Amino acid sequence: MGYDDRLAEYIAGRYGALRRSAYLLCGDVHQADDLVQSTLVKVMLAHRRLERIDSIDAYARRTMHSTFISSRRRLWHRERPHAQMPDTGTPDPDVDLGLSVRAALQLLPARQRAVVVLRFWEDLSVQATADVLGISEGTVKSHTSRAMATLRTALGEAIVDLPDTTEPQIGALT
Incomplete structure (x- = not known):
């Protein structure tokens, strides 16, 4: 199977997962x-290197997180105009929880958010997360700890069963 076929197959199979993580x-x-x-x-532009890479997925994941982190360094991302006010209806509690968790995620700095998404959404190990982001395992652990403390504070009573460890189960993110 050639590179173009591998890439087309990868995009068809993983586009949804990449979009959810993004x-x-x-x-x-x-x-x-x-x-x-x-x-x-x-x-796609890195096709020469990808021919020597075993996992297009790992390369794409690292590229996406690096692109995200570098985009947050720009000043323009801080402005968030809104065309209209958000809906103020009263959705069921699970929807409220999901919205609360997503809002709390936005409070995290970009690198901490990337660590949380990789660790708990994409279910990567500490080592795999460190490899994707190009940081040490200790940095992954400290970012996880700080991020979870921020999330606990932001969510308050919304999530009472969130354990006080660096390896929580936060399925409510989805």
Whole structure:
């Protein structure tokens, strides 16, 4: 199977998963779409290197998280205009919890958010997360600890069963 076939198969099979991870990173569907598109463009442009890489998925995941983190260094991302006020209806509690968790994720710095998404959404180990982000395992652990403390504070009583460890189960993110 040639590179073009491998890449087309990868995009067809993993586009949805990349988009969901990007949404958790960005907190906005349009920014998530832009992030996935930027990532896939970079993956396609790196075709010479990818022929020697065993896992296109690992390369794409690292590229997406690096692109996200570097985009947060720009000043323009801080402005968030809104065309209209958000809906103020009263959704059921599970929807409220999901919205609360997504809002709390947006409070985290970009690198901490990337660590949380990789560790608990993509279910990567500490070592795999460190490899994707190009940081040490200790940095992954400290970012996880700080991020979880921020999430616990932001969510308050919304999640009472969130354990006080660096390896919590936060399935409510989805």
